[in-house]
Amino acid sequence: MLRSINTFNITRGIEVFTPYVILSIKNNFNYLCRKEIRYNKVVSLNTIVKDNMESMDFIPDTTNLEEVILKTITSNKLLFLLKLLDKEELELIKFLYLDDNGEKGYLSIYSKLKGKDYYYCTCLKKRALSKLSERKHWL
The missing domain is CATH 1.10.10.10 (Winged helix-like DNA-binding domain superfamily/Winged helix DNA-binding domain)
Structure with missing residues (x-):
């Protein structure tokens, strides 16, 4: 968001600032997603997190x-x-x-x-x- 504020051309008018920032944030988010997808991490609920506990162990069981x-x-x-x-x-x-x-x-x-x-x-x-x-x- 700070980058979009710094790169905004004020001569375009203040009314176009909000759409410019929103588009900038969306583009940055998409960039970050594409960057992470390259690693192809596989996440499982059976992944050991710490102390020999799986991720699944941290999900509360609501069934009686x-x-x-x-x-x-x-x-x-x-x-x-x-x-x-x-x-x-x-x-x-x-x-x-x-x-x-x-x-x-x-x-x-x-x-x-x-x-x-x-x-x-x-x-x-x-x-x-x-x-x-x-x-x-x-x-």
Whole structure:
């Protein structure tokens, strides 16, 4: 930046000073980047920095091991329980609670999509949920 101030021609006018300095800084930055690229340094997180410690050792770990284990156990239990449902019950539970886009499904929409009576769908839902709640104590 100091070099651009020293080389600026004041007779060009003060209003062109800012664009001149910005362009000068960009060009200098690009020059420095091109100069460093010539060395082709390879940087790795496994590079030993000091005291036999790798760069990776300085990155804080934000994951909580207990949470990861609980989520894994819960997921495995849920998969086991879902296998106990018949095809129609599983399809209904997936529609109502396990939708891919994260939106809650409604029983009225399910009954219209499948061409089934709404009362039948409510009974199907109750049956599936009771199966899941009865068997969750097995785990």
